[in-house]
Amino acid sequence: xxxxxxxxxxxxxxxxxxxxxxxxxxxxxxxxxxxxxxxxxxxxxxxxxxxxxxxxxxxxxxxxxxxxxxxxxxxxxxxxxxxxxxxxxxxxxxxxxxxxxxxxxxxxxxxxx
Amino acid sequence: xxxxxxxxxxxxxxxxxxxxxxxxxxxxxxxxxxxxxxxxxxxxxxxxxxxxxxxxxxxxxxxxxxxxxxxxxxxxxxxxxxxxxxxxxxxxxxxxxxxxxxxxxxxxxx
Numbered sequence: 001x002x003x004x005x006x007x008x009x010x011x012x013x014x015x016x017x018x019x020x021x022x023x024x025x026x027x028x029x030x031x032x033x034x035x036x037x038x039x040x041x042x043x044x045x046x047x048x049x050x051x052x053x054x055x056x057x058x059x060x061x062x063x064x065x066x067x068x069x070x071x072x073x074x075x076x077x078x079x080x081x082x083x084x085x086x087x088x089x090x091x092x093x094x095x096x097x098x099x100x101x102x103x104x105x106x107x108x109x110x111x112x113x
Numbered sequence: 114x115x116x117x118x119x120x121x122x123x124x125x126x127x128x129x130x131x132x133x134x135x136x137x138x139x140x141x142x143x144x145x146x147x148x149x150x151x152x153x154x155x156x157x158x159x160x161x162x163x164x165x166x167x168x169x170x171x172x173x174x175x176x177x178x179x180x181x182x183x184x185x186x187x188x189x190x191x192x193x194x195x196x197x198x199x200x201x202x203x204x205x206x207x208x209x210x211x212x213x214x215x216x217x218x219x220x221x222x223x
Binding site: 043088090101 | 147151154155156157158159162200211212213214215216
C-alpha cells in the first residue's frame with residue numbers, strides 16, 4: 001500500500017460526459033502528479049501541483065483540468081469525454097518539490113462508451 | 114530533460130541475475146537517475162535512485178559509471194514475480210515532473 005488513495009477505482013461513462021477523479025496523497029506529501037496510461041502505452045504526464053499551486057504541465061488536453069485543495073487532495077476533471085480518453089489515470093505524490101521518489105495510487109480505470 | 118534509451122524487452126529465467134541498462138548521454142550535472150517498476154494495471158513503484166557509483170538496497174543495485182552517460186539496474190536472482198516493466202528516469206530532483214519513457218518489459222520464465 002503506497003498510501004495514495006484514488007477514487008473511484010472504476011468508472012464507466014458515455015461520450016460527451018464529464019467526470020471527476022479524486023486523489024488523496026500520502027500524509028505529509030505536498031506534491032501531487034497526474035498521469036494517463038492508455039492500453040499498452042506508456043505513462044503520459046498530465047500535470048503537477050505543489051502545495052495547492054500548479055508546478056508543471058504536460059500533455060494535458062484543454063478538456064481536462066485539475067486542482068489541489070487546501071487539504072492537499074487533488075481532483076482531475078475530464079470533460080466532453082471521447083472514446084480515446086479511456087485509460088488508467090494514476091495519481092502520485094511526493095514529499096516535496098525536491099524529490100523524485102513518488103508514490104503512486106492504484107489508479108482509476110476510466111472507460112468511455 | 115535528459116532523454117533515456119532502454120531495451121524494449123528482456124527475457125530471463127528464475128534465479129538468474131538481470132541487468133537492464135539505460136543510456137542517458139545528455140544527463141546534466143544536477144540530474145539523478147531513478148528506476149521504477151510497474152506491474153500490469155498497477156501504479157509504478159520506486160525501486161532505487163542514485164547519482165554516481167553504486168547504490169544498493171534490499172531490492173536492487175544501481176551501477177553508474179564515472180561519466181554518468183548510462184546506468185545499469187541489477188536485479189539479483191529474479192523470480193516470476195519480477196515480471197514487470199522497468200522505467201529509467203533522469204532528472205533534477207523535484208525541478209520537473211517525472212517523465213517516463215517506454216520502459217523495459219522484463220519477462221521471467223520458470
